[in-house]
Amino acid sequence: MTLLVTGTAGFIGSCVLRQLIAETQETIISIDALTYAGNPLSFGDAAKSPRHHFEHADIRDEPRMQAIFERYQPRAILHLAAESHVDRSIHGPAEFVSTNVIGTLTLLQVALDYWRKLPEPRKSAFRFQHISTDEVFGSLSPSDPAFEETTAYAPNSPYSASKAGSDHLVRAWHHTYGLPTLMTNCSNNxxxxxxxxxxxxxxxxxxxxxxxxxxxxxxxxxxxxxxxEDHARALRLVLERGTPGETYNVGGAAERANIEVVNTLCSILDELHPQGAPHERLITYVKDRPGHDRRYAINFSKLESELGWRPQESFETGLRKTVRWYLDNPDWVASVRSGDYRHWLEKNYEKRDA
Structure with a gap:
């Protein structure tokens, strides 16, 4: 039982990897190009597992992707690899189109060729799961209903436009070629x-x-x-029980204005790290982001009614766990800030191969 997961050195991908290694017996083939935000230190204990096999590779490299599929013979792929920061997409949109659109196209082509050759029952059981964002739906006014799976796409940033393009490709590969795809659109993690x-x-x-x-x-x-962690649990549930060709929204039932998020963080920090309190004195308003979407909201009733998923964490409990984690893991933070995490490949992979 082998799963192929792309983007495992990223934020959401690494969480999926850690959960799969800790809570299942699956063998996980993880793929990441280790660009600036790809941090293999985020593998955590999964890095030591004999069931975790890391491939340093770019999803746009078709021959490499073909070789990985042929070597490991996965039962499914969870595609999380993406450029994902709106501000960076505004200043460098080409890389977002290349990774998110061309990269997804490459994976779809390789997966389709691989799937067509599979014998039954492996062919019927195979899944291509694509993880996307609520930003493809555009912006909501305060009185608008939350995004549903049938909401029309209206991306407003280069990032969301590139993700919308990849979503459309996944849909087309299911309806045109029959590839058994699954797709999720999530809110802010x-x-x-x-x-x-x-x-x-x-x-x-x-x-x-x-x-x-x-x-x-x-x-x-x-x-x-x-x-x-709630998102990762939802992705695993969709993989195992979702209907091919369907899309599922994943939300946290936690709409908050940005200033409310920051004020809540300050209150938690005042309690857990009183040095420097009150932290709200540090709040500074700056010039708005170009094309800044006003509101996102996710209706995840389909995922709840069909597959029985709901988030386990409230915003307050999840935020408290998050603050505590950053307080307890200064070495990880220091590595990211200094860039030392970039040396992981040389220390833990290339020399090991040699």
């Missing part, structure tokens, strides 16, 4: 091992250093927040 350019880890680490906590615009942009 947060939790341990999050790269510190994103809102919640950035605010935690800046607060610990006594630095300003920069809030875009008026701070009233709203996001639905999903604890990453």
């Amino acid at each position: 947060y939790g341990p091992y999050h790269f510190p350019e994103k809102l919640i880890p950035l605010m935690i680490l800046n607060a610990l250093d006594g630095k300003p906590l920069p809030v875009y615009g008026d701070g009233l942009n709203v996001r639905d927040w999903l604890y990453v």
Whole structure:
């Protein structure tokens, strides 16, 4: 029983990897190109497992992907590899289109060729699971209903446009070629091992250093927040019980304005790390992001009614666990900030092969 997971050195992918190794008997083939946000230290204890096999590879490399499929013969692929930061996409959109669109196209082609050659019952059991974002649906007004699986796509950033393109390709490969695909669109994730350019880890680490906590615009942009461990559990459930060709929204039932998120973080930090309190004095409003979507919200009733999933963590419990993790793991934080995590491949992979 072998699963192929792309993007395992990223935030969500590493959580999926750690859960699969800890809670199943699956053999996991993890693929990551180890770009700037790909941190293999996030593998955690999974790095030591004999059931974890890491392949340092780019999903756009078709011959390499073909070789990996042929070598490991996976029963399914969970595709999480993506460029995912909106600000970076604004300044460098080409890389987002290349990785998110061309990379997904490459995987679809390789998976299709592999699937067509599988004997039954392996062919019927195979799945290509694509993990996407709620940002493909665009922006909501305060009174709009939450995004559903049938909401029309209206991406507003280069990042969300590239993810929308990859979603459409996955849908087309199912309807045109019959590839048994599954797709999920999730809300904003947060939790341990999050790269510190994103809102919640950035605010935690800046607060610990006594630095300003920069809030875009008026701070009233709203996001639905999903604890990453809950998201990983949802992805595993969809893989095992989802209907091929279907899409499932995954949300946290936790809509919060950005300023509310920051204020809650400050309150938790005042309690768990009173040095520098009150931390809310560090809040600073800065010029808004270009094209900043006003509100996202996810309706996950389909996932709940059909597969029985609900988030286990509330926003408050998940956020407290997140703050505690960053307080308890300064070595991981220091490695990311210094760039030392980039040497992992040389220390733990290339020399081992030699």
